[in-house]
Amino acid sequence: MDEQEAIKRLKNSDEKAFSFLYKSYWPKVNHFTRLYIIDTDSAEEIIQEVFIKLWEHRKELNESGSLDGYLFIITRNLIFNSSRQSFNHQFYQTTIIEAMEQSYNIDEELDAADLHAYINSIIEQLPPRQQEVFRLSREHQLTYQEIAQKLQISIKTVERHMGEALKFLRKNLRLYAIFLMLMD
Incomplete structure (x- = not known):
C-alpha cells in the first residue's frame, strides 16, 4: 500500500490504513518531538496525541497530498502547547496570533x-x-x-x-x- 492509497482508505475509517500510516510516520514524529521534549512520558503523550488528531480529522485529509506537512503542524502545535512556559512568552504569543490569522495550506507549509x-x-x-x-x-x-x-x-x-x-x-x-x- 502506498501513502495516497492509505490516505484514501483512512478517510473511509480503514484501521489497517491508519496502522500503516502510524508505522510509517511514527519515527519522524518521534524524532521531531524528541528534539524538544526531554521527558520520555511527555514525548510519548504528544506522539500519541498527534496520531489521535490524525484519526479524528481523517475525513479532512487531502488524498493527493503528503502527510509530512500536516503531521509537522500538529506536532509543532502540541509541542508549543506542552512547553510554552519554557518559550519566550512574547515569541509564543506572536506565533500563536500569526498561526490563527493564517489559514494553513499544507502544500505551502x-x-x-x-x-x-x-x-x-x-x-x-x-x-x-x-x-x-x-x-x-x-x-x-x-x-x-x-x-x-x-x-x-x-x-x-x-x-x-x-x-x-x-x-x-x-x-x-x-x-x-x-x-x-x-x-x-
Whole structure:
C-alpha cells in the first residue's frame, strides 16, 4: 500500500490504513518531538496525541497530498502547547496570533524534509562531544546514565552537554521561524 492509497482508505475509517500510516510516520514524529521534549512520558503523550488528531480529522485529509506537512503542524502545535512556559512568552504569543490569522495550506507549509535537513545542519554546528551526546540521546534514545557509561563521562557532564545543545537548537530554530515569518 502506498501513502495516497492509505490516505484514501483512512478517510473511509480503514484501521489497517491508519496502522500503516502510524508505522510509517511514527519515527519522524518521534524524532521531531524528541528534539524538544526531554521527558520520555511527555514525548510519548504528544506522539500519541498527534496520531489521535490524525484519526479524528481523517475525513479532512487531502488524498493527493503528503502527510509530512500536516503531521509537522500538529506536532509543532502540541509541542508549543506542552512547553510554552519554557518559550519566550512574547515569541509564543506572536506565533500563536500569526498561526490563527493564517489559514494553513499544507502544500505551502514548510516541507518536513527541509526542516529535518535544517535541524541536521544545526546539530552539525555543535561541538563534536555535544553532537555525540545529543545524537545518542535523541537518535538512539539512550538515557543520560547510558550515555555517561558509554562515553565514560559523568551524568552531570551529559546533562550539561544536552542543556547547551538544546539551548543552541532552540535559539537557531527560533531565528529560523522568525525569518520564515518575515518572508511571508
